[in-house]
Amino acid sequence: MKKVYENLEFAMVGHMKSLLESKGIKCEIRNEGGVSVAGEVPFTQVYPELWVLSNGDVPTAKKFVAEYRETLGKAEVxxxxxxxxxxxxxxxxxxxxxxxxxxxxxxx
Ligand SMILES: [Zn+2]
Structure with a gap:
């Protein structure tokens, strides 16, 4: 297993997971509990992370993540x-x- 993405925004990580899964890459989100409900301050700053289950999928996953981040970079980040x-x-x-x-x- 390998981490390919992390973001402060849980929604972004969830979006990335859907994206990779749509490409047939199995992945899971860790640190889901790190971000508390809106308004509360988390005890520690833990970012949700996206992990790819199969190491063989990592290069492909990273490519999609890079493409996605590039899109984001142009849009809002x-x-x-x-x-x-x-x-x-x-x-x-x-x-x-x-x-x-x-x-x-x-x-x-
Ligand atoms: Zn500095």
Missing amino acids: GPAWKCPSCGEEVEGQFGECWNCGAAAPEKT
């Missing part, structure tokens, strides 16, 4: 940004640096 504080590369969906907690630079 900004490109990866470089932290102005520590220089770390941070993925576009995060509003602050995972390393030092600095806020993302203003999006233009």
